[in-house]
Amino acid sequence: SYELTQPPSVSVSPGQTARITCSGDALPKQYAYWYQQKPGQAPVLVIYKDSERPSGIPERFSGSSSGTTVTLTISGVQAEDEADYYCQSADSSGTYPHVVFGGGTKLTVL
Amino acid sequence: QLQLQESGPGLVKPSETLSLTCTVSGGSISSSSYYWGWIRQPPGKGLEWIGSIYYSGSTYYNPSLKSRVTISVDTSKNQFSLKLSSVTAADTAVYYCARHLIAAAATHFDYWGQGTLVTVSS
Numbered sequence: 001s002y003e004l005t006q007p008p009s010v011s012v013s014p015g016q017t018a019r020i021t022c023s024g025d026a027l028p029k030q031y032a033y034w035y036q037q038k039p040g041q042a043p044v045l046v047i048y049k050d051s052e053r054p055s056g057i058p059e060r061f062s063g064s065s066s067g068t069t070v071t072l073t074i075s076g077v078q079a080e081d082e083a084d085y086y087c088q089s090a091d092s093s094g095t096y097p098h099v100v101f102g103g104g105t106k107l108t109v110l
Numbered sequence: 111q112l113q114l115q116e117s118g119p120g121l122v123k124p125s126e127t128l129s130l131t132c133t134v135s136g137g138s139i140s141s142s143s144y145y146w147g148w149i150r151q152p153p154g155k156g157l158e159w160i161g162s163i164y165y166s167g168s169t170y171y172n173p174s175l176k177s178r179v180t181i182s183v184d185t186s187k188n189q190f191s192l193k194l195s196s197v198t199a200a201d202t203a204v205y206y207c208a209r210h211l212i213a214a215a216a217t218h219f220d221y222w223g224q225g226t227l228v229t230v231s232s
Contacts, residue, residue: 001174033218035157042206042222043157049216086157090217096170097217099147099159099210 002026002091004102011108018074020105022087025068030097032070033088034063036081037104043086047072074107082109112137114207114223122201122230128194132207132223139188140165147210147219148181148192150203158203162210163190197230204228 004024012018022032032050035043045054047063050070060075074081086104090097118130132146139146147162161171163181171179175194183190194201204227208219 029215031216031218042225043219044222045218045220048218048220054220088157088218092215097212098170098172099162099217101157101159104156 002093002098002100004087004089004100006085006087006102006105008103009106009108011110012077013110014079015076018077018081018107020072020074020085020087020107021069022071022089022102023069024089024100024102026091026093027065027068027070027089030089030092032063032065034061034072035086035088037084037086038082046085077107077109079109082107112209112221114209114221116205116207116223116226118226118228120227120229122197122228123232124198124230125196128192128197128201128228128230130192130205130207130226130228132190132192134188134190134209139183139190140185143211145210145212146183146190147208149206149208149219149222150201151206151225152200152203160192160194160205162212199230202228202230 034047036046037043050065051063062073084104087102113135115133122128145162148160163169178195180193204225206225207223209221
């Protein structure tokens with residue numbers, strides 16, 4: 001089955017730049033999406049279609065894509081950015097796109 | 111503002127069927143642009159897509175759960191529902207409902223319910 005691979009954890013100091021990667025063979029053919037999840041809360045979409053930012057999401061959140069890897073970048077990390085981050089894409093091999101989530105990355109702000 | 115709210119029993123016995131309903135408010139479930147999906151998250155673990163449904167009743171499921179899952183829709187109530195049969199402790203999770211957008215090379219969830227914890231235990 002199709003998988004998306006993320007590092008389990010990333011740590012940065014406040015004000016630094018955090019980069020979270022997500023790798024998957026189908027990423028060149030399917031857009032990737034990023035969700036932020038804080039404890040006890042539902043996920044919130046922070047990046048769509050690889051690099052687009054929904055309204056209301058701070059400009060410090062950005063996304064990029066290169067081959068089979070997509071990257072979520074958080075510039076000038078703030079304490080409030082500490083959360084779990086999940087990438088999501090799809091396996092397009094069937095009639096319908098089967099949704100796949102990465103395993104999640106815990107961002108720790110030191 | 112679109113809102114989704116999950117409801118259903120918080121405790122289910124092993125081998126029984128888990129049943130949840132998602133009520134959509136602030137918008138119509140019959141919108142032609144969207145599917146409606148279920149996602150779950152075991153305690154301390156990651157997200158897993160369960161399946162999705164169109165207002166017409168067209169469904170598609172995660173192959174790993176397909177044999178046990180049924181998703182249905184009631185447009186008159188602006189609701190859709192999940193049934194998961196033969197549950198075990200491994201099905202203990204927070205269950206989310208969400209609006210599911212599907213387009214060419216693009217599929218994602220933009221509005222989520224708050225989630226409801228379902229525990230499988232005797």
